[in-house]
Amino acid sequence: MESGTGLGSTPSTLPYYVAFSQLLGLTVVAMTGAWLGLYRGGIAWESALQFNVHPLCMVIGLIFLQGDALLVYRVFRKEAKHTTKVLHGLLHVFAFIISLVGLVAVFDYHRKMGYADLYSLHSWCGILVFVLYFVQWLVGFSFFLFPGASFSLRSRYRPQHIFFGATIFLLSVGTALLGLKEAVLFKLGNKYSMFEPEGILANVLGLLLACFGVAVLYILAQADWKRPPQAEEQALSMDFKTLTEGDSPSSQ
């Protein structure tokens, strides 16, 4: 048990881990930009450079912003729950819009160049992740932000929302690694084995992407670092516990 984990106080080492995750996330975004700028001619919408919009938007949206949206409940520990919830939902909206731009970019680029769509493992995983992300957001919104869902329903759905949120984030990281590998192999081919600078840069970027995924997962996994319920939420959840314990003990 970590010191300084009393109700409302911030665990003493959490800020360092969060800072480290942000450093990793920003490095990943900067390095993706550097890779596209140095070796792929930069970014534009109206040329063959349109493809490059795809990796940059995906890394900003589905990696960095999605990861940060998951950390919101660990970072904003003393704010009202509703405020933290709205911030969590909004970060996911930004992540979704940016990754939608990235998705449109690659489909539009393929159409202009006459390339086939959705043939690779990266594209299959990518579409799956994108649909799951949208569904998770919709279901999360209707359970937690839309006022209709009952306390009981929210409590039953919460662990699933958390599990699938973390899973979709990890699948996003895995899909990014597949895409990076694909981009490097298509361009470098056999030159990849000659330790070309672009290949080494892509490998380092891949490792940093994986490290960002692990760092976010590590922060989420620490039981002591979960957001403690505020005084008024505790009173409510105790009322709720009394109510549901007489509810339907044999239901799953």
Add this chain to the structure above:
Amino acid sequence: MESGTGLGSTPSTLPYYVAFSQLLGLTVVAMTGAWLGLYRGGIAWESALQFNVHPLCMVIGLIFLQGDALLVYRVFRKEAKHTTKVLHGLLHVFAFIISLVGLVAVFDYHRKMGYADLYSLHSWCGILVFVLYFVQWLVGFSFFLFPGASFSLRSRYRPQHIFFGATIFLLSVGTALLGLKEAVLFKLGNKYSMFEPEGILANVLGLLLACFGVAVLYILAQADWKRPPQAEEQALSMDFKTLTEGDSPSSQ
């Protein structure tokens, strides 16, 4: 809260999830064998087919057996803790030995063919995962099976062991996906976009690999499905709690 989760009893839906994970795991192993047999000429040690030993051993060792080793504490709930621990350790030893054969196969194949080693993101991730897996096993063994470590040390290390165990497993799945993608792109090249049967089979195999990873993670993440302490372990852990609460409350 699921019904049937009293001390020692098995949660009612757990066996179905475990059966589903095993079905997925065995399908992945069989499909890897089918892929290598149908499209890569099968397996042998003394020819160019030596390469094929690598994916098969890695999928059996670092995916299927490693995943199953993580599930041991969920499946064997009523056996003595020491027996479950030994089984967990042994499954990891088998996984390690089989994946070591897979590693030797690819290095030996590269040496015979005069190919460069360790240039790709797959190989970097693979070596990292393999070293982490070995270190995790050694540290796990010295803390939990070797009799020297104190109760207090074990309790502090346990959450780290669980987190890094799950992380190394997920990194293994990610590395396998990268390797699969590499194998398909090197052989098919631009034909990959023509929906060749081998490409489609590899994509389905990749999705099933990811599904196996998610299934194992889902079983591990359910708080109600954790192995409940047996009566004698409970008495011990209560003694331990009394001891440590007076121990060093400000230490981390």
